[in-house]
Amino acid sequence: MSVSSSSTTATARLLPGKPVAERILSEVAEGVAALRAAGVTPSLATVLVGDDDASAGYIRIKQRQAAELGFASPHVHLPASASQADLHAVLEEFNADAGVHGVLVQHPIPGHLDYDRALQVLDPDKDVDGMHPVNMGRLALGLPGPLPCTPAGIEALLAYHGVPVAGREVVVLGRGATLGRPLAMLLAQKRETANAAVTVVHTGVADWPRYTRRAEILVAAAGVPGIVRPEHVRPGAVVVGGGVRYEGRRLLPDVDESCAQVAGAITPRVGGVGPTTVAMLFRNALRVAQGGLPGS
Numbered sequence: 001m002s003v004s005s006s007s008t009t010a011t012a013r014l015l016p017g018k019p020v021a022e023r024i025l026s027e028v029a030e031g032v033a034a035l036r037a038a039g040v041t042p043s044l045a046t047v048l049v050g051d052d053d054a055s056a057g058y059i060r061i062k063q064r065q066a067a068e069l070g071f072a073s074p075h076v077h078l079p080a081s082a083s084q085a086d087l088h089a090v091l092e093e094f095n096a097d098a099g100v101h102g103v104l105v106q107h108p109i110p111g112h113l114d115y116d117r118a119l120q121v122l123d124p125d126k127d128v129d130g131m132h133p134v135n136m137g138r139l140a141l142g143l144p145g146p147l148p149c150t151p152a153g154i155e156a157l158l159a160y161h162g163v164p165v166a167g168r169e170v171v172v173l174g175r176g177a178t179l180g181r182p183l184a185m186l187l188a189q190k191r192e193t194a195n196a197a198v199t200v201v202h203t204g205v206a207d208w209p210r211y212t213r214r215a216e217i218l219v220a221a222a223g224v225p226g227i228v229r230p231e232h233v234r235p236g237a238v239v240v241g242g243g244v245r246y247e248g249r250r251l252l253p254d255v256d257e258s259c260a261q262v263a264g265a266i267t268p269r270v271g272g273v274g275p276t277t278v279a280m281l282f283r284n285a286l287r288v289a290q291g292g293l294p295g296s
C-alpha cells in the first residue's frame with residue numbers, strides 16, 4: 001500500500017522480517033546440505049546460565065531452528081550459581097573443539113557474572129553474535145568477520161524490500177553496542193546495500209528530533225518505549241523499529257504505532273527486525289563451518 005503523507009488515515013507499507021529471514025534461512029539450508037554431503041556437520045553451540053524462563057525459551061527457539069536447518073546444537077546449561085571461571089571453562093572447551101563452529105552465550109547472564117569478560121574468552125571467529133571486540137574492530141575497519149546479527153539483519157531487511165539506502169540520509173537513534181553503533185558503521189560501508197550518509201543521535205543530542213525529521217531512513221535503537229512519535233518522522237520516510245523493551249512478556253517498541261500514519265514504509269510492531277536477527281546468527285555460523293570468516 002502506498003502512502004499519502006497528508007492524509008491522517010494513510011498507512012505505511014509494512015516491511016516484515018519473516019520473508020527476509022525465510023530467504024536467508026533457505027540459503028543457509030542449501031549451504032548446510034552441501035557441507036553435510038561433504039561430511040561436515042555445521043555446529044552452533046549454546047550456553048545458558050541460570051534459570052531465566054525467557055532465556056531458556058530463546059535457546060529452545062534457536063535449537064529448533066538449528067535442527068530444522070541440519071545444524072548440530074550442543075548445549076551447556078550452567079546453574080545460576082556458576083562462577084566466571086565455570087563459564088570461561090565452557091567457552092574454552094568450545095574454542096578448542098574443531099567440530100564446533102559457532103558459540104552463543106544467551107544474554108542476560110546472572111548479575112554476578114561479567115558478560116563482556118566472558119565474550120573476550122570466546123574465539124572471535126566462533127563469535128556468531130558478532131559482538132566480540134575483535135569483530136567490532138573488523139567491522140570498523142571493513143575486514144571480514146562475523147557481522148553483528150541485528151544490524152546485519154536490518155541491512156538485509158531494507159535490501160529485501162527494495163528500500164534504497166545508498167546515498168540516502170539515515171538517522172540512527174541510539175549508539176548502543178548491540179545495535180546503534182554497529183549499524184551506523186555497517187550502513188556507512190562502501191557497498192550497494194549500504195553506502196549511506198549516517199547520523200547517530202543519543203541523549204547527548206537534546207534536539208535529536210531535528211535530525212530524525214530530516215531522515216529518509218530512521219532507525220529506532222534506543223530501547224525507550226514509544227520514543228519515536230509521528231512528529232519525529234519525515235513524511236514518507238522509512239522507519240525501522242529496532243529498539244524494544246520487555247515488560248514481562250509484553251513487548252514495548254520504540255516506535256509508536258501512530259508513526260505508520262506519517263511514514264512511507266515501516267517495520268511491523270512484531271515480526272520486523274527480530275526474525276532477521278536469528279537468520280543472521282545461522283548465516284554467520286554456516287560461514288564459519290564453510291571455512292571462511294563470516295563477513296567474507
Ligand SMILES: NC(=O)c1ccc[n+]([C@@H]2O[C@H](COP(=O)([O-])OP(=O)(O)OC[C@H]3O[C@@H](n4cnc5c(N)ncnc54)[C@H](OP(=O)(O)O)[C@@H]3O)[C@@H](O)[C@H]2O)c1
Nearest residue numbers: 174175176177178179180202203221222223243244274277
Ligand atoms: N529486535 C532485536 O532483535 C534486537 C536485538 C538487539 C537489540 N535490540 C534492542 O535494541 C535496543 C538498543 O540496544 P543497544 O544495546 O544497542 O543499546 P543500549 O546500550 O540499550 O543504548 C541505548 C541507546 O539509546 C540512547 N537513548 C536512550 N534513551 C534516549 C533518549 N531519551 N533520547 C535519546 N537517546 C536515547 C542511549 O543514549 P546514550 O548513549 O546517550 O545513553 C543509547 O545510545 C534495545 O532496546 C534492545 O532491546 C533489539
